[in-house]
Amino acid sequence: MRLESVSKTYRHNRRTVTALDNASVQIAAGEFVAVVGPSGSGKSTLLLVLGGMLSPTAGKVYLNGHALYDLSPNQRAELRRRQVGFVFQTFNLVPYLTARENVQVPLYLADMKPAAQRERAAALLERVGLGDRLDHKPSELSIGQQQRVALARVLANDPGIILADEPTGNLDPETGQHILDLLEDMNREGRTIVMVTHDPRAAARAKRTLRLQNGRISQE
Amino acid sequence: MHLRKLVWREMFERKNQLATSFLAILLGIAVVVAIQNISFYSEKAVAAQLDALGANILVLPKSASLQDYYSADMQDEEFPEEYVQRLALSDLQGLDNLSPKLSLPVKLRERTFTLTGILPKSEFQAKAMWSGAGIFSRPAEGCGAVADVPGIFRPPARETLVRQRVIDDLSDTEVLTGADVAAVLGLQPGDSLELLGRRFTVTAVLPPTGTVDDARLFAHLHAVQELAGKGPVLNAIEIVGCCHEISGGLVQKINKLLPEAKVVTIAQVVDTQVRTNQMMARLSLIFLAIIVLVGGASIANYMYANVYERRREIGTFMALGASSAVILKMFLLKALLLGLAGGICGYGLGTVLAVSLGPRVAGIPVLPMPVLVPWAIGISVALALVASYFPARRAARLDPCATLQEV
Structure with missing residues (x-):
């Protein structure tokens, strides 16, 4: 992944807000990178730009050699489906689907047959320790369990890149550590992890830390 | 998924x-x-009713609407039976048949039916529908000829026999029931029935027609008039008129003869419908x-x-x-x-x-x-x-x- 002189500005209350300011960074395959910085420094914006969800105002973003924003929105969706997994601070599970069905969603989007979806979703939930919660809806699970379902969902299509936005932000320290253990496992499998976090202990688990300050990236 | x-x-x-x-x-x-x-x-x-109606001219009270007539055959207003005599004694050409009628609501086992008084022979000659194989229908041709009653020349079907006897013999204590009435009240020919305080004998159950007539009871006009207690009055006169004479102004002539009544033809009924x-x-x-x-x-x-x-x-x-x-x-x-x-x-x-x-x-x-x-x-x-x-x-x-x- 590579950002070349990427800027992103928003219009907010008739004022221009700069979220990313001429940011350039390269993240090699298999890295575990933490992105830290104060609130409003542009961390989440960086993650969304990297995931093809938010087009920059200026600059180029490359993903596996593709200039991401030269692709159409549907081509970027296709790329996300195959190569990128998002983990959200608030998990973003679909409330009316069970744990297994939530994990099946990306598999359905990848045109996998329903029987195979069910089998793979069950195996992934088993991996994150929720083999006995397959048919529970998110409202019937604890916060930590919901984040583990979200991690299982991320792994569904076996992405090479995982973009995690404050994955431990809503969790107690013990559960947070467990989630970080899982992310480390994923990294050991060769996946690239980019994790936005406020938590220094979480950042310490990464192999490299990027600091964002006023939209500018610096190495730590 | x-x-x-x-x-x-x-x-x-x-x-x-x-x-x-x-x-x-x-x-x-x-x-x-x-x-x-x-x-x-x-x-x-309504199409079935129009088909069934042998008559092609209706004489109704001035205030009656056609909707009333075809839905319930009853209006609040009546006119004197003397109109029939006026018509019969007039020199109007093209009047094939006259069917005077008076209808009353009657309540039987919490249900309201219509009791219609008829003058037997003329009523039945005007009703094509009840003629089974069409033996009482108006002749298709021969406009102006008096409608015949040819049932007696044919092999006697059950309904025809029943009707034939009714036509000839309907007395003040006899009643004919429509198919629905008979089904609802469980009536059979020969059963006894009390209507507005008078006992009647069911002479026949008429075959189903699919029209409001299925929910009627028919008795002799004069018996119904007595029960109504309004004297010799009618709700309607159905007239089988000659086609040529109708197009030649028969309706206007009847209107002139009966200025207090409303005279309509089937064409008007169809237009209204x-x-x-x-x-x-x-x-x-x-x-x-x-x-x-x-x-x-x-x-x-x-x-x-x-x-x-x-x-x-x-x-x-x-x-x-x-x-x-x-x-x-x-x-x-x-x-x-x-x-x-x-x-x-x-x-x-x-x-x-x-x-x-x-x-x-x-x-x-x-x-x-x-x-x-x-x-x-x-x-x-x-x-x-x-x-x-x-x-x-x-x-x-x-x-x-x-x-x-x-x-």
């Missing part, structure tokens, strides 16, 4: 909001189906327009609210790799299911309304019309899809980033 399951689950997750849109489309389709259904059978019943049918068709169109507006607005409003409420979920789907086509399909499939359910249930409810209310509001039996099923579903689905298209397109074009709260 597949699209249908995803949509189905979401629909039941927010079923309260869905219920309003579903109700709007359900009630709209139900009303239109009910109107169409009742109109169809109403037109059919055509106007009624047109009115029903217009009413149906108005309701359809209301459905399109109210139902469409309700569905569109619901869908816009649904898209707004689910924008975070839509963003999540997009983050997971859903293309805009998948999002569009999610909402349009939901609209399709809503339309299908609204159409099917609307047809069901409309049919129940028509079948149960039809006999009360229009005085006719109404049966379900399966031919309206594709029509109801088609309108409902088309409406739901059209109303949902723009909200669905908005969902598909949402900025995936803007839909995620973390940004």
Whole structure:
């Protein structure tokens, strides 16, 4: 992944807000990178730009050699489906689907047959320790369990890149550590992890830390 | 997991909001189906009545409406029986037959039926329908000739014999019952029956005709007049008039002879019916327009609210790799299911309304019309899809980033 002189500005209350300011960074395959910085420094914006969800105002973003924003929105969706997994601070599970069905969603989007979806979703939930919660809806699970379902969902299509936005932000320290253990496992499998976090202990688990300050990236 | 399951689950997750849109489309389709259904059978019943009516000229009280006459054969107003004599003794050409009638409501076992007084022979000669094989119908040709009673020249069918005897012998204590009356009251020929304080003997049960006559009892005109206690009065005179004479101004001549009465021909009846049918068709169109507006607005409003409420979920789907086509399909499939359910249930409810209310509001039996099923579903689905298209397109074009709260 590579950002070349990427800027992103928003219009907010008739004022221009700069979220990313001429940011350039390269993240090699298999890295575990933490992105830290104060609130409003542009961390989440960086993650969304990297995931093809938010087009920059200026600059180029490359993903596996593709200039991401030269692709159409549907081509970027296709790329996300195959190569990128998002983990959200608030998990973003679909409330009316069970744990297994939530994990099946990306598999359905990848045109996998329903029987195979069910089998793979069950195996992934088993991996994150929720083999006995397959048919529970998110409202019937604890916060930590919901984040583990979200991690299982991320792994569904076996992405090479995982973009995690404050994955431990809503969790107690013990559960947070467990989630970080899982992310480390994923990294050991060769996946690239980019994790936005406020938590220094979480950042310490990464192999490299990027600091964002006023939209500018610096190495730590 | 597949699209249908995803949509189905979401629909039941927010079923309260869905219920309003579903109700709007359900009630709209139900009303239109009910109107169409009742109109169809109403037109059919009137057509049957017109076919059955041997008479082609009606003399009615001045204030009577044709609707009253064909729905219940009763008006509040009467005219003197002396009109019959005036007609009979006039030098008017082309009067083939006269059927004076007086009708009264009678209550039997909590149900109201119509007791109609008739002068037997003339009444039956004017009624083509009761003639079984058509033996009492007016001759197709030979206008101006007195209608014959040729039953006696034919092999005696059961009904013909019954009627033949009635025509000749209907006494003050005899009554004929329509098929529905007999079925409801469990009457057989020979049974005894009390009507307005007088005992009658059921002489015959008439075969079903599919018209209001099935809910009538027929007795001798003079017996009914006595029961009415209003003297020698009538509600109507049915006249079998000669076609040539009618076109030559017979109606105007009768009008001149009976200036206090309303004289109408079948042509006017048909015109009135055509106007009624047109009115029903217009009413149906108005309701359809209301459905399109109210139902469409309700569905569109619901869908816009649904898209707004689910924008975070839509963003999540997009983050997971859903293309805009998948999002569009999610909402349009939901609209399709809503339309299908609204159409099917609307047809069901409309049919129940028509079948149960039809006999009360229009005085006719109404049966379900399966031919309206594709029509109801088609309108409902088309409406739901059209109303949902723009909200669905908005969902598909949402900025995936803007839909995620973390940004």
